[in-house]
Amino acid sequence: MAHRETTAPFVGHHPADHEGSIKTPIYPTSTFKFSSAEEGAAHMETAYGVPGAATPKGPNAIYSRLSNPTLSAAEQRLSAWDESEDAAFFASGMAAITTTFLAWTSADRPLWFCPPLYGGSEHFIREILPGLGVHVVEVDHLDHLDAILEREGGRKPGMIYLETPANPTMQIHRIRTAADWARQHESEDHRMIVGVDNTYLGPILQRPLEHGADVLVYSATKYIGGHSDLIAGAASGKTDAVARIREYRHFLGGMADPNTCWMLMRSMETLAIRVRHQQDVAEQVFAHLRNHPKVQRFISAWSVDLPDGDKAIAEEQMLGGGAMAAFEVSGGRAGAFRVLNAFKHFQLAVSLGSTESLAEHPASMTHAGVPLEVKAQYGISEGLIRISVGIERPEDLIADLDQALGQV
Numbered sequence: 273m274a275h276r277e278t279t280a281p282f283v284g285h286h287p288a289d290h291e292g293s294i295k296t297p298i299y300p301t302s303t304f305k306f307s308s309a310e311e312g313a314a315h316m317e318t319a320y321g322v323p324g325a326a327t328p329k330g331p332n333a334i335y336s337r338l339s340n341p342t343l344s345a346a347e348q349r350l351s352a353w354d355e356s357e358d359a360a361f362f363a364s365g366m367a368a369i370t371t372t373f374l375a376w377t378s379a380d381r382p383l384w385f386c387p388p389l390y391g392g393s394e395h396f397i398r399e400i401l402p403g404l405g406v407h408v409v410e411v412d413h414l415d416h417l418d419a420i421l422e423r424e425g426g427r428k429p430g431m432i433y434l435e436t437p438a439n440p441t442m443q444i445h446r447i448r449t450a451a452d453w454a455r456q457h458e459s460e461d462h463r464m465i466v467g468v469d470n471t472y473l474g475p476i477l478q479r480p481l482e483h484g485a486d487v488l489v490y491s492a493t494k495y496i497g498g499h500s501d502l503i504a505g506a507a508s509g510k511t512d513a514v515a516r517i518r519e520y521r522h523f524l525g526g527m528a529d530p531n532t533c534w535m536l537m538r539s540m541e542t543l544a545i546r547v548r549h550q551q552d553v554a555e556q557v558f559a560h561l562r563n564h565p566k567v568q569r570f571i572s573a574w575s576v577d578l579p580d581g582d583k584a585i586a587e588e589q590m591l592g593g594g595a596m597a598a599f600e601v602s603g604g605r606a607g608a609f610r611v612l613n614a615f616k617h618f619q620l621a622v623s624l625g626s627t628e629s630l631a632e633h634p635a636s637m638t639h640a641g642v643p644l645e646v647k648a649q650y651g652i653s654e655g656l657i658r659i660s661v662g663i664e665r666p667e668d669l670i671a672d673l674d675q676a677l678g679q680v
């Protein structure tokens with residue numbers, strides 16, 4: 273069988289279905305004509321789950337909030353990269369994440385989560401989900417799941433959610449531990465899913481489904497899109513997990529639009545070469561920064577930078593350290609700002625995973641809303657700078673870092 277890298281970039285498109293067009297057309301339409309009233313009724317009654325609905329025949333598209341050929345093509349392509357059973361694209365990473373939480377948690381199905389998480393996810397969990405009646409439980413370590421269940425009086429979660437490596441401090445969580453526990457504790461009337469935010473490494477460098485996760489969520493704005501020119505999100509995983517998420521997407525209305533899906537299709541052709549090249553550039557940049565006299569602390573998901581416990585987990589479940597890092601300079605916020613303001617090739621902007629290198633100040637930017645004590649607990653200090661390495665020549669990025677670090 274051909275390699276995933278030979279087939280996945282092109283999955284979802286069949287030229288014969290599109291006048292021989294080598295690329296997938298964009299379908300800028302809100303609705304689709306039925307061939308008969310009977311077919312229309314079968315489609316709509318099936319979509320709404322009306323008992324006894326006839327099986328619809330003909331093309332699947334009905335209405336673009338529910339499905340669209342460009343959306344379906346992009347979803348098949350992501351699914352091929354992840355080797356998942358199904359995938360769904362959303363208008364943003366947060367749309368994918370919040371729809372997943374709403375689909376898989378409820379008043380009697382708590383959400384158990386492993387902080388630290390991306391700030392937006394953490395805000396939704398701590399500030400919004402409890403107001404909707406969902407009990408949320410912080411998991412300090414995945415080895416403590418039994419103790420937490422006891423403390424919770426035996427009330428099992430509907431979902432265990434984690435992000436690994438975590439943003440921006442690179443804590444590593446062992447996916448297999450959460451998955452094994454969920455399999456042991458779920459039952460026929462209590463399906464329990466393990467969700468992993470796989471944004472940082474993406475389908476090329478980390479494959480959580482192979483370690484037992486049920487669903488992955490992505491900010492596709494990052495490596496999957498990869499060019500800082502779109503906002504999108506995705507959920508990808510087991511059939512039942514994604515089906516429920518897609519059902520909620522139908523009613524919450526957070527699907528990705530056809531133009532964005534076309535751009536995602538194009539981006540996913542180069543996913544592997546971009547991510548691998550960015551990782552190669554990062555390897556050289558990180559080797560320089562790791563021992564730089566102006567760098568007080570260097571954090572990355574590369575094995576050499578991880579504490580011993582995390583190193584073993586990283587070797588078990590990660591296929592590379594990726595192209596993200598954070599480093600601390602002296603002088604607190606003022607020192608970090610001097611460096612950030614001096615960059616010439618690194619662009620001063622939030623986000624990550626793009627072709628251009630980016631730099632930002634987590635304490636006042638991506639993590640501005642995180643309480644001070646939580647920032648302190650996770651080492652998000654005032655002198656910390658986060659970088660995302662792009663596709664530029666490593667020697668130019670190193671020279672840029674040297675001159676910017678010369679400011680402190």
Ligand SMILES: Cc1ncc(COP(=O)(O)O)c(C=O)c1O
Pocket residue numbers: 364365366367390392435439469471472490491492493503504505623
């Ligand atoms: C790890 C992670 N998850 C989720 C998100 C949210 O994605 P989006 O901004 O596409 O909504 C981000 C955004 O920075 C992120 O870094």
